[in-house]
Amino acid sequence: MKLSPVSQGVYKIQNGTSALVTYNSVKGKNVYGEKLIEFHGDEYREWNPKRSKVAAMLMKKFKIPLVKSSKVLYLGASTGTTVSHISDIVTEGIVYSVEFSPRPMRELIKLCEMRSNIIPLLADASNPSSYSAIVENVDIIIQDIAQPNQAEIALLNSDKYLKPGGYLVLSIKARSIDTVENPKKIYKSEMNKLLNSSSCCFELVKKSELAPYHKDHLAIVAKAES
Amino acid sequence: MKETSKYPSWFGSLRLDENNELEDTVLHIKDIQFLAETLKDYIFTKPKMNFTGRNLSEEAIKCGFVNSKEEYYSLLHQVSVKTVKLQLAEMEQSDLKIIQAINALDDIDKSANELSERLAEWYGIHFPEIELFGDELAYFISKHGVRKNIGANDNYFNLAESSMGISFNDEDEDIITEYSSNILSLYATRRKIELYIHEQMDIVAPNLSNIAGYLLGARMISIAGSLEKLAKMPSSTIQVIGANKALFKHLRSKATSPKHGIIFNHPTIKGSSWRHRGKISRSLASTVSIAARVDFYSSETVLNDDLAQQLEAKIKSIKKL
Numbered sequence: 001m002k003l004s005p006v007s008q009g010v011y012k013i014q015n016g017t018s019a020l021v022t023y024n025s026v027k028g029k030n031v032y033g034e035k036l037i038e039f040h041g042d043e044y045r046e047w048n049p050k051r052s053k054v055a056a057m058l059m060k061k062f063k064i065p066l067v068k069s070s071k072v073l074y075l076g077a078s079t080g081t082t083v084s085h086i087s088d089i090v091t092e093g094i095v096y097s098v099e100f101s102p103r104p105m106r107e108l109i110k111l112c113e114m115r116s117n118i119i120p121l122l123a124d125a126s127n128p129s130s131y132s133a134i135v136e137n138v139d140i141i142i143q144d145i146a147q148p149n150q151a152e153i154a155l156l157n158s159d160k161y162l163k164p165g166g167y168l169v170l171s172i173k174a175r176s177i178d179t180v181e182n183p184k185k186i187y188k189s190e191m192n193k194l195l196n197s198s199s200c201c202f203e204l205v206k207k208s209e210l211a212p213y214h215k216d217h218l219a220i221v222a223k224a225e226s
Numbered sequence: 227m228k229e230t231s232k233y234p235s236w237f238g239s240l241r242l243d244e245n246n247e248l249e250d251t252v253l254h255i256k257d258i259q260f261l262a263e264t265l266k267d268y269i270f271t272k273p274k275m276n277f278t279g280r281n282l283s284e285e286a287i288k289c290g291f292v293n294s295k296e297e298y299y300s301l302l303h304q305v306s307v308k309t310v311k312l313q314l315a316e317m318e319q320s321d322l323k324i325i326q327a328i329n330a331l332d333d334i335d336k337s338a339n340e341l342s343e344r345l346a347e348w349y350g351i352h353f354p355e356i357e358l359f360g361d362e363l364a365y366f367i368s369k370h371g372v373r374k375n376i377g378a379n380d381n382y383f384n385l386a387e388s389s390m391g392i393s394f395n396d397e398d399e400d401i402i403t404e405y406s407s408n409i410l411s412l413y414a415t416r417r418k419i420e421l422y423i424h425e426q427m428d429i430v431a432p433n434l435s436n437i438a439g440y441l442l443g444a445r446m447i448s449i450a451g452s453l454e455k456l457a458k459m460p461s462s463t464i465q466v467i468g469a470n471k472a473l474f475k476h477l478r479s480k481a482t483s484p485k486h487g488i489i490f491n492h493p494t495i496k497g498s499s500w501r502h503r504g505k506i507s508r509s510l511a512s513t514v515s516i517a518a519r520v521d522f523y524s525s526e527t528v529l530n531d532d533l534a535q536q537l538e539a540k541i542k543s544i545k546k547l
Contacts, residue, residue, distance in 0.1 A: 094299060102314055102317055105310060105314060106314065109307060109310055109311065109314070112303070112306075112307050112310075113307060116299070116300060116303045117299070117303075118303075119302060119303060119306045120306055120307060120310045121269075121306065121310070122269070122309075122310045122313045122314065123269050129277055130268075130269050131269060132233075132234075132235075132277040132278075132279065133234050133235050133236045133265060133268055133269075134235075134236050134265070134282075134302065134306060135279055136279055136280065136281055136282045136283060137279040137280065137281060138279070159278075160277070160278050160279050161278075161279040179474060179477060179478075180477045180478055
């Protein structure tokens, strides 16, 4: 078995097949049925790129600027599949996890009770003022919301909470914006909305489709003007 | 005069000067339950002012609410978890219960069907001449057991006497009657759930059940996700919910648009000729959407008979065409 770092806190374990893993900060517990892998006395959790867009982005050679002390605002946390891995990475930081739907929130809250660096927020991401009493300025905003107005939501949140020089990481799900239109056209108009907005200035770092892990998704990393 | 603005944070109210610098704070009591309750009320209301993010952890230390960053985050973690739990517990959604009940009903139908088929096969070895199915067969087996128990004045006596099936001993009988009584109780539960849905729909959505029927109405709520979502749907969407495949085929290629989704199960559509179905489903869908809106938005949910009468008149005029 061989362990090689991919980015801070994320590794690739090679054992015949290669798998993306993060160091398990809650030893012995898995979150959503993922594999636990022992390596030199440490425990790692497998991070499946087919289940998580951020993992798929790492597989696609994206550089996601997550470090140990990062403060993260995660929009659309759902049941916490991806959030749990982010929480593994930012051991000294904090993940503000916004989710609007009560059903997945019930699962997320169980995760939060085990991991003290996740702050759950049952709130509407399209109304970012509603959680201003809790959320601080953050280094990175990760958005995983499949909504027609997802670009708008990302901008609203960046405007409020993203530090100058911070990063916005999101994936555009073409099929939730328009079921019929050609994905390329949708990507173009959404990119336009993001990069040429009046409220925030972003500089594109990298964009790429997430095939074969996710169909009709375009992942984007953008840097806010400092 | 100096202009000050208030910034509500979870640990207290921050007073800011015109440069957005921290001037003064009114701290809350450092008690998790209290903090969570204040926070919960705040998240549900939409703040009028537009706040931008601040470095709350530093400000909390500066004003002496906590001593260190570690303490700040551990307290915030406890408070936010508590807040979300309070929020979840407070959500009043009686339509959620209806959605679960109607889905349970569908699940029972599916499994009861499968189990009954197995029962028919099983008992068929012993008594192939019997032509009963479903709950009737389950009832028959639970009552009589094997063939030889059928009394002389029973309708099936002659058939049982001359049956070509193989014989079942006591052990065989025990296990099959146990199995059939389970199926029977499943059917009983199904009837109870149906009754429950009927009662709940009368409370939550009386107009919708009056127009669509309570089972169809419950199914519509279930597919839409909640009564609120159904009430917000345009009637053209209501007309085709449940016909996703046909609808997307229509949108993507040149296929014709679907006339009706699950609304087709309504007796007025099912029972009319195909020429009228499109028109009827359109007017039914629009009436359903009005009914759902009345149920969701009116302060008192009372039955409004006008809707049904209007729909009836409309359908009559369509059928004359």
